[in-house]
Structure formats: C-alpha cells, structure tokens
Amino acid sequence: MIVEVRIESRLFDPGEEAARLVAGRADVGALVSFAGYCRDEGGRLAALELDHYPGMAEDEIARIGAEAAGRWALSGLLVVHRHGLIRPGEPIVVVAAASAHRASAFAATEFVMDYLKTRAPFWKKEHLADGSEGEWVAPKDSDEAATRRW
Template sequence: MADIRVQSADFDVAAEVAALQAGGDAGAREPGPHDIGAIVTFIGVCRNDGGRLAALELEHYPGMAEEEIARVAAEAERRWPLKGLCVIHRYGLIRPGENIVLVVTASDHRQAAFEAASFLMDYLKTRAPFWKKEHLADGTSGGWVAPRQEDHEATTRWE
C-alpha cells in the first residue's frame, strides 16, 4: 500500500527513503531491510523563475487531493512490481528553493522504479487537484498558473 500525504510541512527526503527501505511508514509490500534493489526519488522544487517569483501558493481540496493521488498510485502499483511507494505533496506558501513534491518508488530493479516515478509525476501534474498562485518578487500577484499543454501530452505515453 502506498504512503500518500498532503501536508503544509516540509519533508525529509533521507528519512522517507530510509523508512521505505526498512519497510516502515512508506508502505513497502514486503517489510524488511534489503528487500529492495532500486529506489528512485523525484523532488519537485519551487523555482524563482529568473528572479521573478517570490513564492507559489498551493491550494487543494482536503480529502479529494489524497484520493486522486491514491488512485494514480494504485495504477502505478498495478503496472509495475513495486515494493514501496511514497508520495508527499505540500500546500501553502512555498518559496523558491523549497520542496513541493516528493515521489519515492522502490522495486527489485531500476527500470520499474524509474518508470513508476515518471508515470506518477506525469499524472500528478495533470490529475491531482492542486491550484498554484504566483506571488511575484515585486510584491504583486502573478495570478493562477494555468495547466500546461505539455504536461497533458506527456501522459499520452502511458496509454
């Protein structure tokens, strides 16, 4: 079972990987150390967009966001032989350089872990109900960030 969290607090990447590898909170299917041959991590970080951005404000519907992420995670678990999966997505005011999202996948071999992590990020970008509002460095609002066509096109490779 996947470990899915939506939270305002930052996450500790090393602690999440260690928990998954040990069969702890990250939901490894077969608990126990050394059962995993490959762990892939993806960390999405807030960028400053060339100095233009002071922060991103992420909003979500509690419950709905977790349910949609869980659906995508379950699909990844059906497609690849994963031994563990963790997805943490933050909300609230996030400044450049701060973490936004963490995806950790574990499997016996690297290919499944890489593909599952890529699949998860492609679908998190398009299906997870999060809204991003830009706060600009000059003190004004940049408005809401529109979905990108490239993100939707990226999901077609998994059909």
C-alpha cells in the same frame, strides 16, 4: 506493497522521506525518487501558493499510486505533496518508488509524477517578488502530452 500518500503544509526533506521507504528492507533492489522544488523564475517569483481539495487530492493520488502498483512490480510507493505558501528553493513534492529492479522503479516514479501534474486537484498561484499577486498557473500542454504516452 506499501503506498503512502501525504499532503501537508510543513517543510520536508525529500531524501529523508525516500530513505524511510526502504529503511530495514532487504527485498528492495532499487529506489528511484523525484523531488520537485519551487523555482524563483529568474528572481520574479517570491513564492508559489498551492491549494487543493482535502480528501479529494489524497484519494486521487492514492488512485494514481494504485494504478502504478498494478502496472509495475513495486515494493513501495511514497508521494508527499505540499500545500500552502512555498518559497523558492523549498520542496513541493517527492515521489519515490521501491522495487526489486530499477526499470519498475524508474517507470513508476515517472508515471506518478506525470499524472500528479495533470490529474491531482492542486492549483498554483504566483506571488511576485515585487510584492504583487501573480496569476494562477495554467496547465501546460507539455504535461498533458507526457501523460498521454502512458
């Protein structure tokens, strides 16, 4: 099983990333991917700044991926997460799971995304459209609730 984790500042194409996971593979019957994008929050947000602990973030995401691979029969798993200054409309993250069957791919993708939101060491700071610096974004109770169901 292929597990790939990348954290990078460069802009990426979520569709191309997911397609690479299954390119040339005849054992995959399902590919499920989730792409998260930066929103402008109704025109209020100019950018989102994501910070992380290099090494620690990759290790935690790899641990989450290994847990998903232990729970579901996956052929491959990909997580690409950005850091740095991200503008509205740009991708922040893509999670893609490949499997022989759709149920495993859907569940693993959702599991990984829920755990990324609550366990991966990333911090988000808002940069506002009026030129001022916003607040650090607090964790949401709804994200914690989503994680508890697993």
